[in-house]
Amino acid sequence: MLKIQKEQEADMLECLLDMGELLLESGAEISRVEDTLCRIARAYGAVRADAFVITSIVSITIEFTESDLVTENRRIYSSSGTDFYRLEKLNELSRRICHSPEPLSEFRKAISEVTSREKPFSIILLGSILAAGGFAVFFGGSVNDGITASFFAWGICLLQKYLGRTQINPAASNLLISLATGLCVGMLCRVITSLHMDKILIGDIMLLIPGLAMTNAVRNILVGNTISGVVRLTECFLWALSLAGGFMTAIMILEIL
Amino acid sequence: MTVYDIITQMVTSFIGSLGFALMFGMRRRHLMIASLGGMLSWGIYLAVLSVRESVFFAVLAASAFSMIYAEFMARLRKCPATLFIIIAIIPLVPGSSLYYAMSYAVSGDMINAGYHAHQTVIWVLAISAGISFVTAIRELRTRK
Numbered sequence: 001m002l003k004i005q006k007e008q009e010a011d012m013l014e015c016l017l018d019m020g021e022l023l024l025e026s027g028a029e030i031s032r033v034e035d036t037l038c039r040i041a042r043a044y045g046a047v048r049a050d051a052f053v054i055t056s057i058v059s060i061t062i063e064f065t066e067s068d069l070v071t072e073n074r075r076i077y078s079s080s081g082t083d084f085y086r087l088e089k090l091n092e093l094s095r096r097i098c099h100s101p102e103p104l105s106e107f108r109k110a111i112s113e114v115t116s117r118e119k120p121f122s123i124i125l126l127g128s129i130l131a132a133g134g135f136a137v138f139f140g141g142s143v144n145d146g147i148t149a150s151f152f153a154w155g156i157c158l159l160q161k162y163l164g165r166t167q168i169n170p171a172a173s174n175l176l177i178s179l180a181t182g183l184c185v186g187m188l189c190r191v192i193t194s195l196h197m198d199k200i201l202i203g204d205i206m207l208l209i210p211g212l213a214m215t216n217a218v219r220n221i222l223v224g225n226t227i228s229g230v231v232r233l234t235e236c237f238l239w240a241l242s243l244a245g246g247f248m249t250a251i252m253i254l255e256i257l
Numbered sequence: 258m259t260v261y262d263i264i265t266q267m268v269t270s271f272i273g274s275l276g277f278a279l280m281f282g283m284r285r286r287h288l289m290i291a292s293l294g295g296m297l298s299w300g301i302y303l304a305v306l307s308v309r310e311s312v313f314f315a316v317l318a319a320s321a322f323s324m325i326y327a328e329f330m331a332r333l334r335k336c337p338a339t340l341f342i343i344i345a346i347i348p349l350v351p352g353s354s355l356y357y358a359m360s361y362a363v364s365g366d367m368i369n370a371g372y373h374a375h376q377t378v379i380w381v382l383a384i385s386a387g388i389s390f391v392t393a394i395r396e397l398r399t400r401k
Contacts, residue, residue, distance in 0.1 A: 029339060082281040083281065084282050092336075124280050124282075126276075130272050131280060132276070134271075138269035205352060206352040
């Protein structure tokens with residue numbers, strides 16, 4: 001078994017915090033993050049490991065020997081994304097390490113390897129186009145509605161990419177995107193009257209609506225991670241309200257015009 | 258609901274799930290299985306709804322099925338079940354009722370807004386309950 005030296009302890013905690021942060025940012029469940037961190041710590045010879053994770057904080061305390069306790073916290077700023085590639089890689093990594101602990105330098109290298117791979121934008125774009133078009137038809141729209149929704153999904157994707165680079169918070173960015181989408185779709189539907197505005201918007205809104213986040217939040221509450229669940233649920237209501245605010249403004253502007 | 262509607266919904270739920278799987282950066286080798294999960298869960302919802310006229314029960318059955326499917330595929334593919342469950346429940350996510358709730362609220366029609374908000378809550382609860390139910394059974398079988 002690999003033994004952690006006293007001077008390596010801080011280093012190891014940093015690795016764990018990085019791992020926890022990455023897991024949260026990739027959309028792992030709270031219980032999975034806590035479990036993974038504790039398992040890895042124990043694999044490295046900790047007598048006891050306690051992880052407390054909520055959507056905005058990772059806190060780990062590791063007891064290496066009787067009187068040798070180390071605690072570190074990290075504030076997490078964005079934990080609303082989903083990245084299955086990273087999730088899968090991190091899962092493989094944690095299994096490998098729990099099975100046979102590697103030197104810390106190797107562990108760190110593996111983590112930065114996972115970080116270095118970003119989702120390609122073209123794939124996200126293709127996904128949004130398929131999802132928006134598919135769901136516009138799914139919820140009762142015509143094929144033309146689907147195509148229109150796909151077209152606007154492209155715009156939403158570009159807007160999201162652009163706004164993601166700025167400091168803007170998710171609620172405000174949802175407001176802006178829904179306002180822009182509502183205005184464009186509304187105007188197009190006035191020109192081409194055979195299109196169904198609600199179906200097109202539902203298709204596009206599936207990309208923005210916090211339905212999935214809301215489901216996960218309630219799931220967190222039901223499995224016992226009440227704090228994270230409630231925090232996320234509150235955020236979801238805020239996002240839904242900001243979406244509604246954007247549409248309301250768009251509809252009011254269209255009525256005046 | 259006609260056969261044509263059912264086929265359309267099955268096909269589009271597959272396409273929609275595939276879209277989300279791509280958006281979430283799923284690896285190519287899992288794409289088909291994950292999207293199939295979305296389509297099957299919608300199929301279960303429709304099937305249960307045709308037998309018993311209860312939306313809550315149908316969604317619960319569909320999401321419980323999704324979780325079993327996800328756990329099974331996760332074992333088979335040796336990767337976390339989260340990947341498959343998130344994609345499988347996507348067609349069940351109440352995007353349309355959330356939209357109509359917002360849209361009626363905006364236009365001041367509070368009766369319809371309330372109805373759709375109520376529907377949204379039912380769907381979200383049913384999905385979460387279905388998943389948690391299967392999770393609880395799995396946890397029963399593993400010891401500390």
